[in-house]
Amino acid sequence: MAPPDLTAEQIRDFRALAGAIIPPSASYGVPGADDERIFSDILRSLERDRDDVCQALAHLVRLAGGAFADLEPARRVEVAATFREAGGAPLAALVRVVLLCYYRDDRVMRSLGLEPRPPFPRGHVVEQGDWSLLDPVRARPRMYRGVD
Amino acid sequence: MHDKVDVLIIGSGASGAAVAWSLADTRMRILCLEQGDWVKPTDYPSNGRDWEARLFSDFAINPNRRARPTDYPINDANSPIKVVNFNGVGGSTIMYTAHFPRLHPSDFKVRTLDGVADDWPIDYATLEPYFAENDRMMGVSGLAGDPAYPPKAPPMPPLPLGKSGARFGKAMNQLGWHWWPSDTTIATTDYEGRARCINLGHCTPGCAQGAKASTDITYWPLAIRAGVELRTRCRVREITVDGHGMAAGVIYYDAEGKEHFQAAEVVILACNGVGTPRLMLNSVSAKFPKGIANSSGLVGKNLMFHPYALTYGYVDEPLDGNHGPPLCLWSQEFYETDPNRDFVRGYTFQFGRGVGAILEAIVSANAGRLPWGEDHHAAYRKLVNRRIGLSAICEDLPEEHNRVTLDPALKDSHGIPAPKLDYTISTNSQKMMSHGIARAKEILAAAGAGNICVESPILNGGWHLLGTARMGTDPERSVVNEWGRCHDVKNLFIVDGSIWVTSGGVNPTSTIQALALYIADSIKQRLANLFD
Numbered sequence: 001m002a003p004p005d006l007t008a009e010q011i012r013d014f015r016a017l018a019g020a021i022i023p024p025s026a027s028y029g030v031p032g033a034d035d036e037r038i039f040s041d042i043l044r045s046l047e048r049d050r051d052d053v054c055q056a057l058a059h060l061v062r063l064a065g066g067a068f069a070d071l072e073p074a075r076r077v078e079v080a081a082t083f084r085e086a087g088g089a090p091l092a093a094l095v096r097v098v099l100l101c102y103y104r105d106d107r108v109m110r111s112l113g114l115e116p117r118p119p120f121p122r123g124h125v126v127e128q129g130d131w132s133l134l135d136p137v138r139a140r141p142r143m144y145r146g147v148d
Numbered sequence: 149m150h151d152k153v154d155v156l157i158i159g160s161g162a163s164g165a166a167v168a169w170s171l172a173d174t175r176m177r178i179l180c181l182e183q184g185d186w187v188k189p190t191d192y193p194s195n196g197r198d199w200e201a202r203l204f205s206d207f208a209i210n211p212n213r214r215a216r217p218t219d220y221p222i223n224d225a226n227s228p229i230k231v232v233n234f235n236g237v238g239g240s241t242i243m244y245t246a247h248f249p250r251l252h253p254s255d256f257k258v259r260t261l262d263g264v265a266d267d268w269p270i271d272y273a274t275l276e277p278y279f280a281e282n283d284r285m286m287g288v289s290g291l292a293g294d295p296a297y298p299p300k301a302p303p304m305p306p307l308p309l310g311k312s313g314a315r316f317g318k319a320m321n322q323l324g325w326h327w328w329p330s331d332t333t334i335a336t337t338d339y340e341g342r343a344r345c346i347n348l349g350h351c352t353p354g355c356a357q358g359a360k361a362s363t364d365i366t367y368w369p370l371a372i373r374a375g376v377e378l379r380t381r382c383r384v385r386e387i388t389v390d391g392h393g394m395a396a397g398v399i400y401y402d403a404e405g406k407e408h409f410q411a412a413e414v415v416i417l418a419c420n421g422v423g424t425p426r427l428m429l430n431s432v433s434a435k436f437p438k439g440i441a442n443s444s445g446l447v448g449k450n451l452m453f454h455p456y457a458l459t460y461g462y463v464d465e466p467l468d469g470n471h472g473p474p475l476c477l478w479s480q481e482f483y484e485t486d487p488n489r490d491f492v493r494g495y496t497f498q499f500g501r502g503v504g505a506i507l508e509a510i511v512s513a514n515a516g517r518l519p520w521g522e523d524h525h526a527a528y529r530k531l532v533n534r535r536i537g538l539s540a541i542c543e544d545l546p547e548e549h550n551r552v553t554l555d556p557a558l559k560d561s562h563g564i565p566a567p568k569l570d571y572t573i574s575t576n577s578q579k580m581m582s583h584g585i586a587r588a589k590e591i592l593a594a595a596g597a598g599n600i601c602v603e604s605p606i607l608n609g610g611w612h613l614l615g616t617a618r619m620g621t622d623p624e625r626s627v628v629n630e631w632g633r634c635h636d637v638k639n640l641f642i643v644d645g646s647i648w649v650t651s652g653g654v655n656p657t658s659t660i661q662a663l664a665l666y667i668a669d670s671i672k673q674r675l676a677n678l679f680d
Contacts, residue, residue, distance in 0.1 A: 020521065022520075022524050028525045047205055048204070048215070077521070092513075096510050096513075099506060100200070101201075103505045103506045103509050109505070112532060114505055116197070118199055119199060120356040121346075123345075123346030123347045124347040125471070126310040126471055127310055127311065129311075129317075130309070133318060134327075136321050137295070137321075137327060138295075140295045142295050143296045143326060143480060144253060144254065144298065144480075144483075144484065145252070146253070147253045
């Protein structure tokens with residue numbers, strides 16, 4: 001049976017948490033993880049982590065004593081800090097999905113100087129390097145043990 | 149019921165492909181059963197924008213996470229190291245880094261030289277021509293002249309050093325320690341129909357360019373052209389025996405779950421160090437109540453992994469990141485036994501180029517390096533593309549309590565019992581890992597790295613599955629003889645990593661394939677009296 005979709009309440013909390021993990025930054029000119037495009041990608045990408053994400057969100061509600069999204073900003077920071085310490089494997093899965101989607105967003109990648117494209121077919125350039133660095137190793141005597 | 153074949157190979161990975169290709173020139177009827185599918189180059193993650201994300205889904209290295217219909221579950225709860233594999237044509241050569249060192253001459257003589265474990269019944273000199281043949285078939289890039297090895301001549305030049313390689317080279321020279329460009333099966337020139345590497349960087353989960361050698365694009369096209377039949381989506385449940393105690397054939401399930409019997413004159417197992425003992429232990433009969441060819445009781449025992457101790461740090465300038473094959477150098481400085489150390493045997497260092505942007509974020513988040521909130525962005529920018537790291541691949545000595553058995557409850561999608569692993573890291577290996585971490589910290593310091601981190605053992609680091617049906621001349625202390633034939637069943641052979649007596653401290657694929665070619669040659673030379 002396919003795991004159930006997140007409820008509207010869970011989605012609100014999840015989005016608020018994503019924004020607490022990675023808020024937008026004017027200094028770096030990047031959106032937060034709660035950005036509409038990025039958060040939609042997150043919701044589409046839960047697949048194997050859906051159960052863990054649901055567990056993590058349930059834990060968050062318990063810590064917040066209700067909807068995390070409805071907390072005052074200062075209280076949110078407090079609850080998020082506690083959750084970060086206590087969230088365990090389900091939270092690690094949730095954070096992983098957030099990061100997977102955040103760091104493939106075109107705007108975020110460009111801000112990091114990364115090209116928003118797949119590796120294939122253009123590949124990358126890796127410099128050959130200075131092979132004369134090997135000269136002292138070439139000059140070493142045989143290192144492997146004889147067996148005869 | 150299918151027509152009887154002369155040779156039935158189970159598994160199409162590193163060893164199954166090599167033995168199929170080599171035996172093809174006998175003109176025998178050869179069939180290979182593979183539980184997975186062909187993987188198309190267009191399916192590989194590096195084709196799409198989700199290339200890093202797929203490391204956590206359909207191209208996850210751990211089969212329990214990946215959980216494709218072609219995978220089987222593994223109970224690895226009682227092991228600090230989790231299995232890495234891939235099930236498909238090419239097997240785990242689809243899902244490997246293509247690092248291709250050979251075992252050393254001393255690795256075959258550990259009892260004689262160091263008084264531990266057992267010597268192999270064969271030696272480096274015996275395998276040398278098969279190493280060379282396999283280097284040619286797989287297409288190896290590297291550089292002749294490494295003082296850590298007997299002479300060899302890789303057919304292609306080495307991978308580029310890049311910024312990270314040069315940094316490591318200078319550091320190793322400063323310390324006076326050995327380093328050398330790795331032998332790798334990544335083509336640095338166009339080679340036998342394969343295009344040269346263009347530095348996609350995401351090599352481990354399959355190469356969209358086809359530069360990385362996996363046996364689906366090296367051995368298999370030639371074997372199939374020579375007449376070998378490869379049947380996919382066929383999961384073997386058990387090997388059956390006849391009234392004389394010889395292997396009669398196998399029972400397998402096809403993609404629709406329909407049961408088949410395939411008769412064979414000779415059966416060859418090539419399912420890796422976990423899959424092979426699983427199948428043997430599940431092949432129970434009146435003649436073999438403990439599993440086929442298991443009179444020694446050693447099937448599944450002596451599992452060896454190579455514990456990996458990873459140490460990494462960050463420098464103050466962007467390096468190669470994930471651009472380029474991840475591994476490009478090795479060091480054998482600490483490979484051979486040194487009586488001044490508190491452990492026997494040794495390890496290889498493999499040097500890593502860097503990781504992708506997403507993997508950096510995830511690993512750093514898990515390690516607590518990446519804050520939540522406003523500070524996240526500045527912290528991340530000090531990490532991305534600035535990582536350099538190296539792993540000590542430690543020789544794991546055989547211990548019978550490290551083992552593969554059949555799980556009493558967990559089953560695959562066909563109801564076949566899953567393998568269960570019980571494994572602990574020995575005191576000798578722990579000391580070796582500590583030594584490796586201490587030396588790695590010195591190397592990273594010399595390379596100008598700070599913010600040093602350690603992952604030891606690498607949790608998802610069970611790439612190398614060895615020792616669970618060991619080779620030897622004594623039927624009471626080994627499962628197969630010195631040319632891969634089971635002592636108990638004279639038409640049953642094993643060619644994968646199960647037959648290793650000791651593990652050495654290097655990635656094993658090169659030696660696994662050389663052994664498979666050697667066993668194939670041994671079979672061919674004895675065809676007239678193979679079962680004597």
